[in-house]
Amino acid sequence: MKRVIIVTGAGRGIGLAVARRFAATGDLLVLNDRQFGDEAAEIVEQAKSCGGDVAFVTGDVSRVEDVATLVTMAMDRHGRIDVLVNNAGVLLSKATVDTSAEDWARVIGINLTGTWNCLHAVLPGMIARRSGRIINVSSELGLIGFATYAAYCASKGGVIALTKAVAKEVAPHGVLVNSVAPGPIETDMLKYDTVEYNDETREQIPLRRFGQPDEIAAMVEFLAGPGGSYMVGQIVSPNGGTAI
Incomplete structure (x- = not known):
């Protein structure tokens, strides 16, 4: 049976890589982002060629009404939701003393509340x-912290705690909740952040390279598939050795 899969933040980066993985397996996708680029047409063609289906729903996951629209679309189109990949997120690099209440609310609102x-x-x-299956994309920074990323680390640390708590609650009901906590991954989000995206940071990674979005998508695919059938409340961190 084809799976019905929601992926948030699917317009680029890790979310786009996840969408490509599931499109290639012929699943029924409902993809969310605040906007989609030219890659959207590519996903549609890939899914069609593999016997799948794709629907796009624009919206902001920090808004309950937008999420309701997303879930309603999936239910109306397919009658159920088998997998949720909570990937939508924003990054903020700013000294704690310079972080405004608005900055904090935006990061927490999208990353954790979303x-x-x-x-x-x-x-x-x-x-x-x-x-x-629910897979929440968190971050290694939610595990180890990082200077000038207080709001981001707090939001991702919250996702990790949320994952563990909900996993314990719903596993007896057959719902498996886990998290993927990526290290530095070569996405647009990272490239625009000069604090992390530079040669010095790269050389501090034991593998001496940044990760690729598809490496994270592969882990999401694992957790959503047969291999993840005994995974409950786990925080899996593909990070090149930055957090050991």
Whole structure:
């Protein structure tokens, strides 16, 4: 049976790589982002060639009404949701004393509250069917912290704690919740951040390179598939050795 999969933040970076992975397996995708680029047409063609389907829903996961629209689209189109990949996120690099209340609210709102909004919206259906996978994309920085990333680290640390708590609660109902916590991955988000994206940082990584989006997508695919059938509340961190 084809799986019905929601991926948030699927317009670029890790989310786009995840969408490509699932399109290649012929799944039924409902993709969210605030906007989509030319890659959207590529995903549609890839999915069609593999017997799958793709729907795009623009929206901001920090807004409950936008998440409701996303979930309703999936339910109306396919009648169920098998997998949720909570990937939408924003990065902020700013000294703590310079971080405004608005900065804090934006980062927490998208990264943590957005994850909660999506998870909260799909769980009733998954619990009723006693089946489902939720993969929350967090970050290694939620595990180790990083100077000038207080809001981001707090948001991702919250995603990690949320993952563990909900996983314990819903595993008896057949719903498996886990998190992928990437290290520095070569996406547009990282490239625009000169604090992390430079030769000095690269040389501090034991593998001496940044990760690629598809390396994270491969882990998401694993957790969503048969190999992840005994994974509950785990924080899997592909990070090149930056957090050991």
